[in-house]
Amino acid sequence: MAKWGMVIDLDRCTGCEACVIACHAENNLPIVGEEESAKGRQHNWIRIERYWEGEYPHIRARFIPVLCQQCDHAPCEPVCPVYATYHNPEGLNAQVYNRCIGTRFCANNCPYTVRVFNWFDHQWERPLDEQLNPDVSIRTRGMMEKCTFCVQRIRRARHQAEDEGRDIRDGEVQPACVQSCPTEAMVFGDLDDPDSRASQRARSRRAFRLLEELGTEPSVIYLKEDEWVEP
Amino acid sequence: MKRREFLITTTLGAGATVVLQGRGHQEERLIPLLVSEERLVPGVEYWTASVCRQCPAGCGIVVKTMFGEATTTVDDQTVRVKRRQAKKIEGNPDHPLNRGRLCARGQAGLQVLYNPDRLRGPLKRTGPRGSDQYVEITWEEAIRLLVERLQQLRQRRQAHALVFLTGRLPRHMRLLVERFMRAYGSPNHITYELFDDTVERRANKLTMGREALATYDLARARYVLSFGAPFLETWRSPVYYSLGFGSLRQGRPGVRGKLVHAEPRFSLTAASADEWLPINPGTEGALAMGLAGVIIEEKLFDRAFIERHTRGFQAFRQLVREEYSPEPVSEITGIPAETIVRLAREFARHRPSLALGGGAAAAQTNGLFNLIAIQALNALMGNLGRPGGLSFTPDPPFQEFPPVPETPQTRESLRQPRLDRVGETASIATFIERWRSGQPYAVDTLFLYEANPLFALPSALGVREALQNVPFIVSFSSFKDESTAWADLILPDHTYLESWWDEVPEPGAGRPAVGLAQPVVKPLYDTRSTPDVLLQAARSVGEDMRAALPWERFEDLLKDAYRGLHRAVGGGGDFDRFWEEVLKNGGWWASDDQRPSPVGYVEPQTFDFSPALSHRRQPAFAGDERTYPFHLYIYPSIAFFDGRGANQPWLQEMPDPMTTVAWGSWVEMHPRTAERLGVSEGDRVWIESPHGRIQAPVVLFPGARPDTINVPVGQGHRAYGRYARNRGANPVHLLAPLVEPASGGLAWAATRVKVTKSPERGRLVTVGYTRVHTEAERR
Amino acid sequence: MGDKAGSLTTNMMHEDLIRPLILTGRRFYLVVAVLGAIVLWGLAAWGYQVRTGMGVAGINSPVFWGVYIATYIFFIGISNAGTLISAMLRLSHAGWRHPVTRCAEAITVFALMVGGMFPLIHLGRVWKFYWLIPYPNERGLWPNFHSPLVWDFMAINTYLLGSFVYLYLPMLPDLALIRDRVAGWRRRFYGLLALGWSGTPVEWHRLEKAISILAVVIIPVAVSMHSVVAWDFSVALKPMWHSTIFAPYFVVGALFSGIAILMVAMVILRRVFHLEAYLEPIHFNNLGLLLLTFCFLWLYFTFAEYLVTWYGHLPDEMAAFRFKVEGPLAPFFWGMVLMNFVIPVPILAMRKTRTVTGCLVASLSILVGMWLERYLIVVGTLSRPRLEFAWGHYAPTWVEISILMGTVAYFILLYVLFSKIFPIISIWEFKQGRRLRAQKPAGDVPVMANEPFPGVM
Numbered sequence A: 001m002a003k004w005g006m007v008i009d010l011d012r013c014t015g016c017e018a019c020v021i022a023c024h025a026e027n028n029l030p031i032v033g034e035e036e037s038a039k040g041r042q043h044n045w046i047r048i049e050r051y052w053e054g055e056y057p058h059i060r061a062r063f064i065p066v067l068c069q070q071c072d073h074a075p076c077e078p079v080c081p082v083y084a085t086y087h088n089p090e091g092l093n094a095q096v097y098n099r100c101i102g103t104r105f106c107a108n109n110c111p112y113t114v115r116v117f118n119w120f121d122h123q124w125e126r127p128l129d130e131q132l133n134p135d136v137s138i139r140t141r142g143m144m145e146k147c148t149f150c151v152q153r154i155r156r157a158r159h160q161a162e163d164e165g166r167d168i169r170d171g172e173v174q175p176a177c178v179q180s181c182p183t184e185a186m187v188f189g190d191l192d193d194p195d196s197r198a199s200q201r202a203r204s205r206r207a208f209r210l211l212e213e214l215g216t217e218p219s220v221i222y223l224k225e226d227e228w229v230e231p
Numbered sequence B: 001m002k003r004r005e006f007l008i009t010t011t012l013g014a015g016a017t018v019v020l021q022g023r024g025h026q027e028e029r030l031i032p033l034l035v036s037e038e039r040l041v042p043g044v045e046y047w048t049a050s051v052c053r054q055c056p057a058g059c060g061i062v063v064k065t066m067f068g069e070a071t072t073t074v075d076d077q078t079v080r081v082k083r084r085q086a087k088k089i090e091g092n093p094d095h096p097l098n099r100g101r102l103c104a105r106g107q108a109g110l111q112v113l114y115n116p117d118r119l120r121g122p123l124k125r126t127g128p129r130g131s132d133q134y135v136e137i138t139w140e141e142a143i144r145l146l147v148e149r150l151q152q153l154r155q156r157r158q159a160h161a162l163v164f165l166t167g168r169l170p171r172h173m174r175l176l177v178e179r180f181m182r183a184y185g186s187p188n189h190i191t192y193e194l195f196d197d198t199v200e201r202r203a204n205k206l207t208m209g210r211e212a213l214a215t216y217d218l219a220r221a222r223y224v225l226s227f228g229a230p231f232l233e234t235w236r237s238p239v240y241y242s243l244g245f246g247s248l249r250q251g252r253p254g255v256r257g258k259l260v261h262a263e264p265r266f267s268l269t270a271a272s273a274d275e276w277l278p279i280n281p282g283t284e285g286a287l288a289m290g291l292a293g294v295i296i297e298e299k300l301f302d303r304a305f306i307e308r309h310t311r312g313f314q315a316f317r318q319l320v321r322e323e324y325s326p327e328p329v330s331e332i333t334g335i336p337a338e339t340i341v342r343l344a345r346e347f348a349r350h351r352p353s354l355a356l357g358g359g360a361a362a363a364q365t366n367g368l369f370n371l372i373a374i375q376a377l378n379a380l381m382g383n384l385g386r387p388g389g390l391s392f393t394p395d396p397p398f399q400e401f402p403p404v405p406e407t408p409q410t411r412e413s414l415r416q417p418r419l420d421r422v423g424e425t426a427s428i429a430t431f432i433e434r435w436r437s438g439q440p441y442a443v444d445t446l447f448l449y450e451a452n453p454l455f456a457l458p459s460a461l462g463v464r465e466a467l468q469n470v471p472f473i474v475s476f477s478s479f480k481d482e483s484t485a486w487a488d489l490i491l492p493d494h495t496y497l498e499s500w501w502d503e504v505p506e507p508g509a510g511r512p513a514v515g516l517a518q519p520v521v522k523p524l525y526d527t528r529s530t531p532d533v534l535l536q537a538a539r540s541v542g543e544d545m546r547a548a549l550p551w552e553r554f555e556d557l558l559k560d561a562y563r564g565l566h567r568a569v570g571g572g573g574d575f576d577r578f579w580e581e582v583l584k585n586g587g588w589w590a591s592d593d594q595r596p597s598p599v600g601y602v603e604p605q606t607f608d609f610s611p612a613l614s615h616r617r618q619p620a621f622a623g624d625e626r627t628y629p630f631h632l633y634i635y636p637s638i639a640f641f642d643g644r645g646a647n648q649p650w651l652q653e654m655p656d657p658m659t660t661v662a663w664g665s666w667v668e669m670h671p672r673t674a675e676r677l678g679v680s681e682g683d684r685v686w687i688e689s690p691h692g693r694i695q696a697p698v699v700l701f702p703g704a705r706p707d708t709i710n711v712p713v714g715q716g717h718r719a720y721g722r723y724a725r726n727r728g729a730n731p732v733h734l735l736a737p738l739v740e741p742a743s744g745g746l747a748w749a750a751t752r753v754k755v756t757k758s759p760e761r762g763r764l765v766t767v768g769y770t771r772v773h774t775e776a777e778r779r
Numbered sequence C: 001m002g003d004k005a006g007s008l009t010t011n012m013m014h015e016d017l018i019r020p021l022i023l024t025g026r027r028f029y030l031v032v033a034v035l036g037a038i039v040l041w042g043l044a045a046w047g048y049q050v051r052t053g054m055g056v057a058g059i060n061s062p063v064f065w066g067v068y069i070a071t072y073i074f075f076i077g078i079s080n081a082g083t084l085i086s087a088m089l090r091l092s093h094a095g096w097r098h099p100v101t102r103c104a105e106a107i108t109v110f111a112l113m114v115g116g117m118f119p120l121i122h123l124g125r126v127w128k129f130y131w132l133i134p135y136p137n138e139r140g141l142w143p144n145f146h147s148p149l150v151w152d153f154m155a156i157n158t159y160l161l162g163s164f165v166y167l168y169l170p171m172l173p174d175l176a177l178i179r180d181r182v183a184g185w186r187r188r189f190y191g192l193l194a195l196g197w198s199g200t201p202v203e204w205h206r207l208e209k210a211i212s213i214l215a216v217v218i219i220p221v222a223v224s225m226h227s228v229v230a231w232d233f234s235v236a237l238k239p240m241w242h243s244t245i246f247a248p249y250f251v252v253g254a255l256f257s258g259i260a261i262l263m264v265a266m267v268i269l270r271r272v273f274h275l276e277a278y279l280e281p282i283h284f285n286n287l288g289l290l291l292l293t294f295c296f297l298w299l300y301f302t303f304a305e306y307l308v309t310w311y312g313h314l315p316d317e318m319a320a321f322r323f324k325v326e327g328p329l330a331p332f333f334w335g336m337v338l339m340n341f342v343i344p345v346p347i348l349a350m351r352k353t354r355t356v357t358g359c360l361v362a363s364l365s366i367l368v369g370m371w372l373e374r375y376l377i378v379v380g381t382l383s384r385p386r387l388e389f390a391w392g393h394y395a396p397t398w399v400e401i402s403i404l405m406g407t408v409a410y411f412i413l414l415y416v417l418f419s420k421i422f423p424i425i426s427i428w429e430f431k432q433g434r435r436l437r438a439q440k441p442a443g444d445v446p447v448m449a450n451e452p453f454p455g456v457m
């Protein structure tokens, strides 16, 4: 079994949001409109956080794409009363939509605030619905959802590898966000395979994990160097 | 490693509809053309290569299609139909420009195809202009009306009074429109983009002899100084430059390149830079001259290159010595003198180092000078044609078509002056002015294609009056945008995912390449490919036009054009196979190791410094400083570009990365400025220029110059479908009709405004917690 | 003490306590109609929410819980009043407890019934609520016993069951008494409920024994229940939730608001049923002193909680702290301090103001204050998650307010109906207390000494 992980190089990331739209297109994320957006109810499984630093003219903005960190010790999991969110054998924090009764406890207990609740049923104005990805189920009102690491892509790749009697190759699975990223800031792969690109990048001295001190053991690893220093 | 290995050797029949057999899994099928839908296997993904047209960059895409069911309305009855549906757009991993990557707009392309507000068939106006009263007509009638009009105009010997106003069209579509106009006998194919490239082209022409857009090799540079161009967001080729940026920063072990960005606004590009220079608007050239001064003074330039490949260096050295030493430059630009000296040294020492100019630097009345001065920095580093430098990408060797034969009548009308051109310089401003005034002749019939002048041109130019007075307007738009809503005849085009077309990306990826687009799904509605409509009309207008445009369909024209490419690069074999290969790959490009390739790379050989002297100007601004105390800085929105993306809900809902605003317009203001004006975040303000006023809510923006008001372009549509309509404000209408005089480019960064608090309440939707912290909160 | 009570004859007492069950005035119908209308309105709002989606409430990301959960804790808190207080009073042989226990126990049962609705009201898919219940099923799917919500579910149900029994059992002699004094359908009704109580010494003995066992058992159940509610929060990795003292803090708060609601109920019953002779100033005085003690206990816990957060000054914790103390929730925070301490303490501390009215004012103030505390706990923390970009805020919508009002009305309605059907003061216990006092007027006697039991009269 692979141990899936993602490495995001913040020195590359420009905050362009291509990953955000890619995730929308891949995962049937609904458009909630202006009213609901204003209420903090956008369906973004990945969001680009922007933080200001310094004062004009020495102002800086830091971007960090935040998605479900697929924590190995996920605080969202134990609190779910019905096992709708659980850990699967590949180390993914899986969300079983049909099992969820919508307590939103998991969302509260996620230190990264990446869980998205379906406050309503969603509509797609025809023919926008023709775009919907049949590999991903549509969620109805009252269910929790979040980034799945594009599990459907992992499944497709696994089936294909099984059909061909081999292991999944490094780079064969690319979640939609990773696939789109124009700066190649994101790399996805098997962290158990020391030769995977993700593992290689993860070994960088620039690596850190978000809110590491909480002991959540995220599977998303960020890379960041501070400043350019004259070589 | 590619996600999909679709470059698979296959045996293809001669027929156009063939399923490619994947080497791997059957799901990994790539189909070059529309397979008859009954043959699709439900649940299996098929991938078709095409090209993105959400901006002019021309990235290669692959589109996932699957067989699916849809609910649709046929004859007012709701029915379920089974058809191929497009499910996901991804970057074409083999396309050299974007290497599998896409920007947010590229991702959103399916919402063009499946947009609920698409026009579904030809329409004829019935009520007064602008009343939005139309009746549906058949294509037969539509084309008859079109042809009648064209014939009448010719009969009146007024062929030149036909104006074809387009955006920057892709490669062979542009060729078709040009041939069409030539054959018809009108010199007036007029192209414009709000964020156009005339100034850049002119600067390159003057300095390097090529009227083209340069490709900057960020990936192999170690140090990049950029001026004005938000190249990571919207400018020219955002995906290509994002890839380059990623590589500049962390693509090479042990090398971390530096990016320094000078722009009056703290853009996303500035945010990604290691250093931002909040330069005084219009002084980018002066800064470049100042840097050049230090470099020359300290002899840090590439002496060999200067001696062998440049002209006019002595006079240039003289000029920078006399007028551009760090202190005065600091005075002009607002950048401290020490910074200028430091940056010049860094720039010269960490080679390859690259200077990149455009965007706001070009959109000034002295934009040409700015860009020439910036290119001079590249010359000083000897960057022309070097890795980590700049180059020009040649056109692939397409089949040349015989020149359009002239008839006595077309000869006469073609001799009429082009409406947008005075001497060397073509300008959209000139065109609108002449159009409005009817001098030297009146416009009779206007074709609008990928152009929405009512939205994307400053109203101060008088577009509205001009449009009102044209006797006949035909729009080929897929959507009822502002200008289309005024048309007499609407002949809706397919969307780009349903059509044949191709694009040679410019600026390219540094090697010859063309992306070929093919229909990914069957057209959803009763629309027609505009090139096909033009070909059909040409056949009916007259025998001479038929001879000039002999193709039955645009696809045939494309195929003929690619025969030349096949001859030059095909390496033998028959053309049909080559064509299939091109369709499968989504285009053709020289491979990376073919340097020089069979078609050769064109690299600038010489650089002329003298235009820096002859085109030197001070920036001028519209609106006097006392009444209009703020600079207005408009910028293309990362979501909507120049406004064309505003009808796509994914993009509307996408939070702007810098402000996190969604679903609306906003005004960026420095917190101190806001305090001075007595406004806080979310308050609405009026922004008023000598030419108009708009209202929008304030966002406190610590990256705004205190003397500058930033407003994104893209919202403020008054038509264009449910998602775009009556949402936000369009700052383009504030602009003064200023141009860069030598090139004719619109100086959209040169207007001053005043700002007053509006009593009205409105909504500002910010998705993230964005408040700028007070000192107390930082404790 | 107890002079008035001493002068009551048994007949007067029966008259006072049973008459309201039989005679119904217009006022009663009016009250029931008004409350019923509010309940229906709340029900309609809930129906609308179920049908349309949770989005009709003001909750959002990051404030995934709001008024519903705040009110949930509040009701669970006041549910502690009854059974716990009555059990403690029983166990401590507080002599003045007799007129108080029944109306306290009733509060428990109804507050639990109403409070227990909130976890359902706030479920995104309430129609699947039964997945919380551990029932054997062919798929082998069980609830997650690691989840505090499952503990909640168990604890609340246990406490509800216990409290119900604890309310019902001591009512048997009274039910029998009424059965024997009324006619018609009422006789059959009360007869059914009295479970054939005939007042034999064996019955009395068993009853007393059961009550004492229950009183002992119910206390840990009550404490654990509110601790579990506290653990819903403190097991979560959230700033200002992840606190070790939350369980005792919640229990103290529960008793605090519990006593307050009990006093409010007593004042109202006293007025409405003219029970001045039964609920005497002495009761209010004693409960007032208890309440005063809790004011200080509450302040102590609150201070301990906030001091440590402030002193530690961890950025994440401080974000929540500031949001509550000086941010948008500051009016709520300082309102809470005002209502829970500044207003009630002087009133309760001074003998002169520790009157029935004084107690009423202090109690109402505390009820509001404690609701605010619950709101602050829920909303304050949730508005300030660790990643600043995700910060948000929350305001309830009309749906939440309607449901809140509906449930409050429902609670009152249940109480009104109960006091209409059942004697709100335990007749036999009251009599017993009076007799004991009459025998030993100098003070309290051990309860249930080996004396003949008061039979059914």
Ligand SMILES: Nc1nc2c(c(=O)[nH]1)N[C@H]1C(S)=C(S)[C@@H](COP(=O)(O)OP(=O)(O)OC[C@H]3O[C@@H](n4cnc5c(=O)[nH]c(N)nc54)[C@H](O)[C@@H]3O)O[C@H]1N2
Residues within 6 Å of the ligand: A088, A094, A095, A096, A097, A134, A135, A136, A137, A148, A151, A152, A153, A155
């Ligand atoms: N044509 C047709 N339609 C059918 C049926 C049929 O036989 N034929 N059968 C019907 C029946 S009986 C059923 S049960 C339904 C099943 O219908 P669905 O449940 O909608 O379909 P599945 O394909 O089983 O899986 C749903 C999604 O779960 C994703 N997934 C897999 N693992 C995980 C995970 O760990 N976490 C998350 N969040 N997602 C995961 C998959 O990628 C997929 O997108 O279909 C019904 N519809």
Ligand SMILES: Nc1nc2c(c(=O)[nH]1)N[C@H]1C(S)=C(S)[C@@H](COP(=O)(O)OP(=O)(O)OC[C@H]3O[C@@H](n4cnc5c(=O)[nH]c(N)nc54)[C@H](O)[C@@H]3O)O[C@H]1N2
Residues within 6 Å of the ligand: none
């Ligand atoms: N590999 C794989 N296995 C799976 C699943 C998966 O996704 N992948 N999904 C699982 C799931 S969710 C399900 S529900 C099961 C479904 O597995 P099955 O219950 O085996 O479902 P079907 O394949 O639809 O077969 C039902 C049979 O009933 C017959 N039938 C149809 N109508 C009638 C009728 O009126 N009367 C009778 N007597 N017979 C009738 C059909 O002809 C068919 O032979 O498969 C499970 N197994």
Ligand code: SF4
Residues within 6 Å of the ligand: A012, A013, A014, A015, A016, A017, A018, A019, A020, A048, A065, A180, A181, A182, A183, A184, A185, A186
């Ligand atoms: S697509 Fe890549 S560069 Fe753009 S925001 Fe996402 S991670 Fe950053």
Ligand code: SF4
Residues within 6 Å of the ligand: A067, A068, A069, A070, A071, A074, A075, A076, A077, A093, A109, A110, A111, A112, A113, A114, A115, A146, A216
């Ligand atoms: S990031 Fe949040 S949702 Fe994802 S696994 Fe961790 S705790 Fe759970």
Ligand code: SF4
Residues within 6 Å of the ligand: A079, A080, A081, A082, A083, A084, A085, A099, A100, A101, A102, A103, A104, A105, A106, A107, A143, A144
């Ligand atoms: S919202 Fe759903 S997944 Fe989350 S804890 Fe509740 S039941 Fe579990």
Ligand code: SF4
Residues within 6 Å of the ligand: A022, A023, A026, A027, A045, A046, A067, A146, A147, A148, A149, A150, A151, A175, A176, A177, A178
């Ligand atoms: S991994 Fe997939 S689901 Fe997760 S954010 Fe990326 S695209 Fe969305």
Ligand code: SF4
Residues within 6 Å of the ligand: B052, B053, B054, B055, B056, B057, B058, B059, B098, B101, B102, B103, B104, B105, B106, B107, B237, B238, B239
């Ligand atoms: S840059 Fe973006 S919008 Fe432009 S062509 Fe490329 S993907 Fe499309």
